[in-house]
Amino acid sequence: MTGMPVVEKKLGVCNLCEAICGLELTLTDGAVTGIRGNPDDPLSRGHICPKGTALADIHADPDRLRRPVRRVGDTWHEIGWDEALDLTADGLARAITAGGRDALAVYLGNPNAHSLGSLTHGTALVKSFRTRNKFSATSVDQLPHQLVAYLMYGHQLFLPIPDIDRTSYFLVLGANPMASNGSLMTVPDFPARLRELDERGGRMVVIDPRRTETAKVAGEHHFVRPGTDAHLLLAMLHVLYDEGLTRPPSYVDGLDVVERAVVSFTPELAEQATGIPADEIRRITREFAAADGAAAYGRVGVSTHAFGTVCQWAVQLLNLLTGNLDRAGGVCFTSPAIDAVGTGLIGKGHHDLWRSRVRGLAEFGGELPVSVLREEIETPGDGQVRALLTLAGNPVSSTPDGGALDRALGGLDFMAAVDIYVNETTRHADVILPPTTALERDHYDLVFHLLAVRNTARFTPAVLPKPDGAMHDWEIYREIVLRTQKRLGARAPLKKRIVQRVRLSTSPTRLVALLLRRGGSGVTMKELRAHPAGIDLGPLRAGQLPERMPRDRVDAAPELVVADLERLREAPVPAAGELLLIGRRHQRDCNSWMHNSVRLTKGKPRHHLLMHPDDLASRGLADGATVSVSSRVGDVQVEVRATDDMMRGVVSLPHGYGHRREGVRLERAVDLPGVSINDLTDAALLDVSGNAAFNGVPVRVSALSSTSG
Numbered sequence: 001m002t003g004m005p006v007v008e009k010k011l012g013v014c015n016l017c018e019a020i021c022g023l024e025l026t027l028t029d030g031a032v033t034g035i036r037g038n039p040d041d042p043l044s045r046g047h048i049c050p051k052g053t054a055l056a057d058i059h060a061d062p063d064r065l066r067r068p069v070r071r072v073g074d075t076w077h078e079i080g081w082d083e084a085l086d087l088t089a090d091g092l093a094r095a096i097t098a099g100g101r102d103a104l105a106v107y108l109g110n111p112n113a114h115s116l117g118s119l120t121h122g123t124a125l126v127k128s129f130r131t132r133n134k135f136s137a138t139s140v141d142q143l144p145h146q147l148v149a150y151l152m153y154g155h156q157l158f159l160p161i162p163d164i165d166r167t168s169y170f171l172v173l174g175a176n177p178m179a180s181n182g183s184l185m186t187v188p189d190f191p192a193r194l195r196e197l198d199e200r201g202g203r204m205v206v207i208d209p210r211r212t213e214t215a216k217v218a219g220e221h222h223f224v225r226p227g228t229d230a231h232l233l234l235a236m237l238h239v240l241y242d243e244g245l246t247r248p249p250s251y252v253d254g255l256d257v258v259e260r261a262v263v264s265f266t267p268e269l270a271e272q273a274t275g276i277p278a279d280e281i282r283r284i285t286r287e288f289a290a291a292d293g294a295a296a297y298g299r300v301g302v303s304t305h306a307f308g309t310v311c312q313w314a315v316q317l318l319n320l321l322t323g324n325l326d327r328a329g330g331v332c333f334t335s336p337a338i339d340a341v342g343t344g345l346i347g348k349g350h351h352d353l354w355r356s357r358v359r360g361l362a363e364f365g366g367e368l369p370v371s372v373l374r375e376e377i378e379t380p381g382d383g384q385v386r387a388l389l390t391l392a393g394n395p396v397s398s399t400p401d402g403g404a405l406d407r408a409l410g411g412l413d414f415m416a417a418v419d420i421y422v423n424e425t426t427r428h429a430d431v432i433l434p435p436t437t438a439l440e441r442d443h444y445d446l447v448f449h450l451l452a453v454r455n456t457a458r459f460t461p462a463v464l465p466k467p468d469g470a471m472h473d474w475e476i477y478r479e480i481v482l483r484t485q486k487r488l489g490a491r492a493p494l495k496k497r498i499v500q501r502v503r504l505s506t507s508p509t510r511l512v513a514l515l516l517r518r519g520g521s522g523v524t525m526k527e528l529r530a531h532p533a534g535i536d537l538g539p540l541r542a543g544q545l546p547e548r549m550p551r552d553r554v555d556a557a558p559e560l561v562v563a564d565l566e567r568l569r570e571a572p573v574p575a576a577g578e579l580l581l582i583g584r585r586h587q588r589d590c591n592s593w594m595h596n597s598v599r600l601t602k603g604k605p606r607h608h609l610l611m612h613p614d615d616l617a618s619r620g621l622a623d624g625a626t627v628s629v630s631s632r633v634g635d636v637q638v639e640v641r642a643t644d645d646m647m648r649g650v651v652s653l654p655h656g657y658g659h660r661r662e663g664v665r666l667e668r669a670v671d672l673p674g675v676s677i678n679d680l681t682d683a684a685l686l687d688v689s690g691n692a693a694f695n696g697v698p699v700r701v702s703a704l705s706s707t708s709g
Ligand SMILES: Nc1nc2c(c(=O)[nH]1)N[C@H]1C(S)=C(S)[C@@H](COP(=O)(O)OP(=O)(O)OC[C@H]3O[C@@H](n4cnc5c(=O)[nH]c(N)nc54)[C@H](O)[C@@H]3O)O[C@H]1N2
Pocket: 108, 109, 110, 111, 115, 136, 137, 140, 141, 300, 304, 391, 392, 393, 394, 395, 397, 398, 399, 418, 419, 420, 421, 423, 435, 436, 437, 438, 473, 583, 584, 590, 591, 592, 593, 655, 656, 677, 678, 681, 694
């Protein structure tokens, strides 16, 4: 049949990172032939990055799973959904029956936060297992933020967001929004907002061991020795008290404790630890305090390090003590159309209700630190993990000492994965259940509106129809719950089971409509459908505290955090010859899983170990050489690139590389050069919250087949 191609335009949304950009897609005869940013989106205002365009590649990728697969030895066989779901339920139920509830571990990966269906149905799935061995990307990411918000404000996600559109002083520690587009700060068009900040006469100051893309466009950048930011932040608090610059609000307890705690953390001590001159620390503090609206913000660089919790606490205090909490141009709380925090949809959190079996690490919000997963699998005894279910996660690539976890997964009795690829982790599964992908499902963002720099709401119906014989993630989750429970014998009363079945069978979209009605913001599903680009609800609101707080008063001095200052005081300085390893993100990488896209991986390679020329020279190494990098737990060989963008004594590798493991079915990715940084990171290096300390890992770099450091 011949004829003119049918060309349509449809609005979509990118779910790859926290920026949640609005998209305009061109479909030609039903296939995606173009993607651009939607200029009418009130939050993203037309912004898009190269990954947004690559959304079409996921959909078209021949390596993406479209039917469930079952592994028999080393070969994969496509099977039907019924068989796959039964296999999964059989395997999970068998493990639970044999070893008890805790014999099953669950890992929820990053994309769960970006899928409406996972958010509405994933919690119910995980809860239904009642296992203590619940893990997620939280403990390799933002756990310190959640713990601090819980301890200080009374809710794990009651987090103030930088009011970047009105601030005049933006202090950024350990974040690279020019590449990442923001995190715990949904800020889709960061470059444009930064330009506006500059035009207002404002200033961005960046603290980072690497002169990053963000540092290069900042008014000021300071190198900092990895893992030492807590010293800088505490010295800033010290200066505030010392120079009488504090003006805290009245609804705060514990400030006397804070004042005493920071006395000994002088700028001079901070200079020794961080490498930033004491006078500079004093100047930055005075300028921050004097600014007409200042916002301090610390992200992955200061969350995933040994003092992540102290850092996030000190960031909160810096804002609070200078009167910038809940202030226009400071940091504010969002007012989303569905307030998942205020309505209790997301629980306030709890801490240390139980501990991990082997190492005795505390849970937070029902999750254990994923750094203990390997030992829980390998250590025999009551409660040993014998089966694993991963939901959109790739912990072999993304958690510390992934190499050891990789080996441990091979020894499980059973593993199932809800995932769209056979990758470093899922290659160990007995069965993989692939859900529909982002373009095929409805979306409303329950998480990232909550964390955005502007209040907006947007509902996006699926761009493409659900293919025949496909299942949405929430439908897969429902089936796993129901089928596993059936095998375990129905213990709950009939009425309860009926309620559960109805709840699990209610679609995410229907739930969003109900939540909107309950939310009282005035925004309805009907209105959202009539305005598919999104509805603007205005700038962040100031002056909402203490009324909106989860509890009456802020606790400025949680015991757990204050006690951790002792460990900071005693933290060792790097040994001679030792370098400190940090991570990095590139605008065209997406954690561990978008490397099968030609569009994102062509061009100049970017997997290198970055190192200062002096550090290369002192080891007799040449720019471009393949070097050996070793840590306490492992070693890798990788090409090195000399750059004075690195601080001396610090080296950097990107995470999410190194796909060359046997059995991975990602044709393009496995050919990509690079190694996994997490073959070097150490599951023993942790923050007090249990969060992984990826940054500041001591390593030695040497010529190949040489032992000198
Ligand atoms: N050294 C070091 N390690 C790090 C970091 C670092 O900075 N340095 N960053 C950490 C951070 S912040 C994070 S969030 C974690 C992320 O690490 P993970 O939580 O493991 O998540 P991803 O690496 O994004 O892997 C996503 C997985 O989901 C699958 N997937 C993609 N889309 C879908 C979908 O729609 N449905 C389903 N079911 N599956 C899907 C992919 O195939 C892949 O297996 O990594 C952490 N690891």
